[in-house]
Amino acid sequence: MTATTAEKTPAPPLPGGNHPQRWLILGVICLAQLTVLLDNTVLNVAIPSLTTELHASSADIQWMINAYSLVQSGLLLTAGSSADRYGRKKMLSAGLVLFGFGSLAAGLAQTSAQLIAARAGMGIGGALLMTTTLAVIVQVFDEHERVRAIALWSTVSSLGFAAGPLLGGLVLDHFWWGAIFLINIPVAVLALVAVLALVPESKSGAGERPDLLGALLSTVGMASVVYAIISGPEHGWASGQVLVAASVGAVVLAAFVLWELRIEHPMLDMHFFRDERFVGAVAGSILVAFGMGGSLYLLTQHLQFVLGFGPLEAGLRIAPLAVSVVVLNVVGVGALLLRGLGTPRTIALGMTLIAAGLAGIALLGGRSYEGMLAGLVVMGAGIAFAGPAMANAIMSAIPPAKAGVGAGVNGTLAEFGNGLGVAVLGAVLNSRFAALFPAAAGAVSLPAALASANGEGERRQVRDAFAAGLDTSQLVGAAAVLTGGLLAALLLWRAERKASAAPPQAGPSVPVPSA
Numbered sequence: 170m171t172a173t174t175a176e177k178t179p180a181p182p183l184p185g186g187n188h189p190q191r192w193l194i195l196g197v198i199c200l201a202q203l204t205v206l207l208d209n210t211v212l213n214v215a216i217p218s219l220t221t222e223l224h225a226s227s228a229d230i231q232w233m234i235n236a237y238s239l240v241q242s243g244l245l246l247t248a249g250s251s252a253d254r255y256g257r258k259k260m261l262s263a264g265l266v267l268f269g270f271g272s273l274a275a276g277l278a279q280t281s282a283q284l285i286a287a288r289a290g291m292g293i294g295g296a297l298l299m300t301t302t303l304a305v306i307v308q309v310f311d312e313h314e315r316v317r318a319i320a321l322w323s324t325v326s327s328l329g330f331a332a333g334p335l336l337g338g339l340v341l342d343h344f345w346w347g348a349i350f351l352i353n354i355p356v357a358v359l360a361l362v363a364v365l366a367l368v369p370e371s372k373s374g375a376g377e378r379p380d381l382l383g384a385l386l387s388t389v390g391m392a393s394v395v396y397a398i399i400s401g402p403e404h405g406w407a408s409g410q411v412l413v414a415a416s417v418g419a420v421v422l423a424a425f426v427l428w429e430l431r432i433e434h435p436m437l438d439m440h441f442f443r444d445e446r447f448v449g450a451v452a453g454s455i456l457v458a459f460g461m462g463g464s465l466y467l468l469t470q471h472l473q474f475v476l477g478f479g480p481l482e483a484g485l486r487i488a489p490l491a492v493s494v495v496v497l498n499v500v501g502v503g504a505l506l507l508r509g510l511g512t513p514r515t516i517a518l519g520m521t522l523i524a525a526g527l528a529g530i531a532l533l534g535g536r537s538y539e540g541m542l543a544g545l546v547v548m549g550a551g552i553a554f555a556g557p558a559m560a561n562a563i564m565s566a567i568p569p570a571k572a573g574v575g576a577g578v579n580g581t582l583a584e585f586g587n588g589l590g591v592a593v594l595g596a597v598l599n600s601r602f603a604a605l606f607p608a609a610a611g612a613v614s615l616p617a618a619l620a621s622a623n624g625e626g627e628r629r630q631v632r633d634a635f636a637a638g639l640d641t642s643q644l645v646g647a648a649a650v651l652t653g654g655l656l657a658a659l660l661l662w663r664a665e666r667k668a669s670a671a672p673p674q675a676g677p678s679v680p681v682p683s684a
Contacts, residue, residue, distance in 0.1 A: 190367055191309040195318055197363040198302045199325040201265060204356050205295045206329025207336055208237060208272075211349050212288075214337040214469050214480040218346040219281075220617075229281040231595055234466065235395055236285045238588035240292030241299065242581050243388025246436040247380060249300035249577025257301045257308065257573060258370040262361060264297025269357035276350035287350075296580070303576035307564065308371040317504060319564070320557040324498035326583070332491045333465070338484025373571070380436035386425035391585060393418030398592040437578065441567060445667070446512075449660030450562035451582055453516050456653030457555055458586025460523050460646050463594035464548070467639050468530070468541075474615050475636045476538060486538055493549030494556075503554050512558050513662040519555025520654020523548050524647040531643035555654070562661060594642040601638035606631055 212219075212234055219225045219233070252260040271291030278284035303322060310318045340349045397414035404410050429435040441447050465487070472483035497503060506515045526548025533540030560579055567575035606618075615635050622628040 191314070191318075194309055194367050194369075195306065195321065197360060197367055198305055199322060200356070201261065201298050201360045201364070202302045202322065203325050203329045204353055204360065205268065205298045206326055207333045208291060208295070208350075208353070211333035211337040214473070214483055215341060215346045215349060216470060217473055217480070218341065219284075222346065223281050223284065225281045227595075227599065229285070231591060232285050233281070233288055234591050235588045237288040237292045237295065238462075238585070238591075239388070239392050239395060240289045241296045242391055242585040242588065244293060244296035244384055245300055245577040245581040246387065246574065247384040247577075248296040249304065249573035249575070249580075250380065250434075250436045251573070252297070252301050252304055252576075253373040253571060253573035256370050256372045257304050258364065258368050260297045260573075261301035261305065261364050261368065264294045264301065265357045265361040265364065266294070267291075268294030268298060269354050269361075270294075272350045272353035272357070276347040278347070291350075299580035299583075300573050300576045303560070303564070303579060304572040305368060305371070307572040307575075309369065316507075316557075316561060317501075319560050320498055320501075320504055323557040323560050324495055324553070326556065328491050328495055332488070335484035335488050335491070338479070338481035342479070342481035373573075380429075380432065380434065383425060383429055383432075383436045386421055386428060390418050390422035390425055391588075393421060395588055395592045398589070398596050436574065438571075438574075441578075444566045445660045445664035446562050447566035449513075449516075449657040449664065450559045450566065451578075452653050452660065453520060453555060453559045453657030454563065454579065454582035455586040455589075456520065456650045456657070457523060457552065457559070458583045459590035459593070459653075460527055460548075460650040461552065461590070462587030463590025463646050464527055464530070464643060466591045467594055467598060467642050470615070471534065471541075471636070471639045472538070475632055475639070486541075487545065489542060490545040490549040490552075493546045494553045497550060497553035498557065503557050506554055507558050507561075511665070512562055513658040513665065515558045516555050516562075516661065517654055517658035519551045519553070519558065520650055520657070522551030523555065524551075524651035524654065526551060527643050527647035527650065531640040531647070534640075534643075559657070590646065594646050597642040597645050598635075598638040601641045602634050605637055606634035 216230055219230060223229075225233070248260065248264075268291055271287055271294055274290060275284055275287035278287050303319070306318050306322055307315065337349050340352060393414045395418075397411045397418060426439060429437050429439050442451075468487060469483055472478045472486055473480070478486065503515070506518070510518070526544045526546070529544030529547060530541050531544075533544060563579050563582075564572070564575050567578070602615075615631070618631050618635075619628050622631050
């Protein structure tokens with residue numbers, strides 16, 4: 170119903186989507202997008218500093234990371250529908266302002282609780298930014314150039330995830346941990362000035378109100394599920410605390426679906442899930458973000474805690490992942506594969522490479538960086554191939570007038586997958602670590618376990634158990650990504666077969682232009 174309403178009353182400000190400054194606008198948008206996505210992973214290299222200076226536990230660290238992602242996940246759909254109605258330029262500008270103030274609060278935080286709250290506040294601004302960037306691209310580029318523009322946007326998105334540890338390492342090598350947030354402020358100011366000067370206003374004119382109850386239900390539901398996953402290893406999977414959180418999450422998410430089916434203007438039209446292209450792209454996007462977010466969370470700890478590198482050294486050693494993504498997409502390899510192989514095969518290839526990279530890191534990384542390097546490069550190639558193909562699949566399954574909502578769906582999947590990856594793979598790590606070295610089960614972090622160990626021999630056992638837990642977690646992530654990738658490719662392939670068979674059967678309806 171909402172898609173039909175939006176299609177009847179579109180008010181595109183740029184007929185044909187050919188804005189004369191579209192490539193400059195894309196650069197501004199990518200700058201804003203990069204800033205938001207860097208903060209998904211920039212905190213990873215600061216984990217040792219946070220455990221020491223803020224006395225943060227493992228659960229605190231996971232909430233510092235997940236608070237940002239979960240708030241974004243819950244608000245992205247509302248932010249997208251608000252941008253469609255009130256104006257994408259307005260929401261993009263508001264997002265930059267909120268993100269800048271949130272960064273200031275995070276940089277000045279004195280306790281774990283303050284940093285978690287500040288990160289949640291940054292997530293509000295990030296939600297507005299992530300939805301409007303992709304929606305503006307849809308408005309200023311025509312159909313022929315849009316694929317290339319989305320590929321470059323997707324490259325920047327992947328770069329933001331992968332380059333976060335490098336940027337964090339560079340900053341921590343010279344400043345205290347709070348500086349990784351304060352550097353966002355001048356970037357946000359620069360991006361705000363450029364947005365106000367260059368980006369045209371656009372909105373659908375559909376007159377839809379934001380679905381506030383839907384936003385509340387989705388936020389509470391996802392937060393409850395991830396809380397249960399994070400708390401499982403510490404409190405026990407069968408404990409009342411974990412079971413109650415998991416049950417609340419499942420019930421609230423079910424209520425969210427029922428509510429979206431009933432209201433006139435849902436922030437997520439559940440009928441989109443009837444399109445197998447949409448469902449396939451959804452599955453793939455979640456699993457790519459799951460693998461990336463979880464693996465980077467584990468990799469930074471592996472490089473620092475097990476291999477003994479400093480923050481900057483750890484960030485530099487993750488850089489090959491970002492470099493491979495950028496190089497392959499800038500030279501257009503992903504676009505060539507998409508044209509030659511089609512969307513399903515391109516996604517299947519990309520997801521298989523991501524899974525192979527994760528498995529390679531687990532099996533070959535061990536106690537040396539050389540084995541890890543090959544896995545990082547292979548994983549980066551997979552991200553470069555699969556990411557743009559899935560973004561195009563999602564946006565093509567949603568009406569152009571709902572570009573903000575489409576961008577919200579895409580961003581929600583990425584943020585939810587990232588947060589879930591950190592939670593699930595972190596839970597696997599903690600469970601495996603405690604199983605292999607029960608004496609460390611009560612420790613809140615690896616440094617705490619090492620501090621309580623008796624002698625160098627026991628400290629070596631602690632490190633070995635932690636390294637084994639990291640390997641197990643990476644293998645679990647590889648299996649999940651491979652399974653999800655093959656499922657996504659199958660659904661997309663089936664959707665394409667049905668679409669190719671539809672025209673002969675739908676012949677009588679084709680001549681009716683008003684349908």
